[in-house]
Amino acid sequence: MCYLIEFGDFLSTDLKNTDNKQTIKPWEQLLELYPGLNEPIRESWNDPLSIRKIYMITPTKTRAEQIADLTRLAQTLYLVPNLFWIIIEDEIKPTQRIHRLLQSFHLPFVHLNIATPDYLKPTQNQSTWRRPRGMFQKNIALQWIRSNTNRNDDALVYFADDDNTYHWKLFQEIRKVQSVGVWPVGLVGELLYERPICLNGKVHSWFHFIYRKRKFPTDMAGFAIHLNLIHKYSNYIFNVSATSIGQQESQILDTMTTQDQLECLANNASKIYVWHTKTQIMFITAAHKLQKAGLTYDLISEL
Template sequence: MSEVRIRPRQVLVLIIVFIFVLLMVHRNGKRTCQGPEYLQAMYTKSLTDTLPKIYAITPTYSRPAQKAELTRLSHLFMLVPNLHWIIVEDANSTTALVRNVLLRAGLTDRFTQLNIKTPPEFKLQGKDPNWIKPRGVEQRNLALNWLRSHADVDRHAIVFFMDDDNSYALELFVEMSKIKPGRVGIWPVGLVGGLMVERPLLNEENKVIGFNAAWRPERPFPIDMAAFAISMDLFFKYPQAAFSYEVQRGYQESEILRYLTTSDQLQPLANNCRDVLVWHTRTEKTKLNAEEMLQRQGKRSDEGIEV
């Protein structure tokens, strides 16, 4: 039986091929574990503690879809390392349902759970969630008061009003992290105000010169609550900045921003306001006709189950 001899040159070729395969596997594995480029950048920066903390303020109230919507948002917080969630319940006390959502997402040290009840005179009795005054005023103001007492004055941070019925892309929080001290960042919002996209209009120098809003364009800042985020130092500089019941519906954004900035000082983000990274998607009102019939018989489909 003849011997098979492997020459040194063949051994060298095999070693080179083996190393090449290992490098490709490592490269692909790295991409799979770390995710898209924008997310890789976020985690790399977080290791050096250079990202500003983003305080996301979410007013919430009890309703059939509450847990589902908060669960969806909690998955964002699991992926973005510099988010701190201030969730404010419209209730006389904080609830186990909301707390369980936060804990199940592993956000043990990354959330603050608050509560404050909206005065009954600001609601249409028996028709909740239809309101005669703007929603979330008490809750957002309580969160701002908490921030002024607990946020680090010397550390750059961002404040974002993050409603629980919107859809957010991860890239939005990367963009938000670019907001400079003393500035308000701004970007487009999809599916809002009767338009496919509501956005700032920029000049050749990328300064905001107007807005394309169709609904009440005469507003000082005709934008959605999801269209901007604010450098925390501005809330220390202007302690009177707050939301108000005294303004018309749709003017809450203008009410808070009038204390903090002017249109020409806004910082355009999201590819100079050409990328849509947040959508004003509202959950369809839950239909529970069969449940109501069941309850009239003294029964419940969710007896002993948290939904």
């Protein structure tokens, strides 16, 4: 009886509050209920640097987790003003399921595609680290940028995996880049993080563990490049041979800058705003059992 009385009191109070808020817009109600939402939106969209466009390059390939990863990433991008998303599928032609997903978010984007040749794909029992990943897709994105932007535009280029985790403040750091900026990346290289070690805003050395011979031992998520460098080095493409494993970052940075020229961002490379997370591969074993029983389904093309 006591619980029913309390529930009834809650309902009457809630209805009263609803009546009082009829003149308040739904978005204002949301900010009133969750005032923490206001900070990233206000800070991002009112930042004077937000006038600088970011071209974000994201290779993606068909897998069971793909739609979930892209959905999570797209919803983060709502907090980021003036960003243009370049999605490149590892497919012979663009798939409708990805195009429908991208259109549903109403974010500025272009949807491209190119298939990685079979001989460069990992075999069934081979780690994905043993083959170059996303390089053909990144090269197509660079080609698109050079054909569709002006070399004098004040804009930035950033490479973003579809399953990484991004703090909204990362994009504020990207907009500070004048030439090439660097910052830490979490959960990468068999460490909690890799990072440049900076003194007075310049890179002194690197904190890292694996692939010790890398000239620039950072993850692809750990730097951004000014658009004019992409145009200046217009012949640059990623080396797509299998011998380039672990060298994508060093290839492009060694072409376009030097360690002395790198700009340390994220509070002198002391803050982590991006994590090299990797979605756990789902073992869809029940599908095979359904097929053996004569039952089939194919939702991946519908989602």
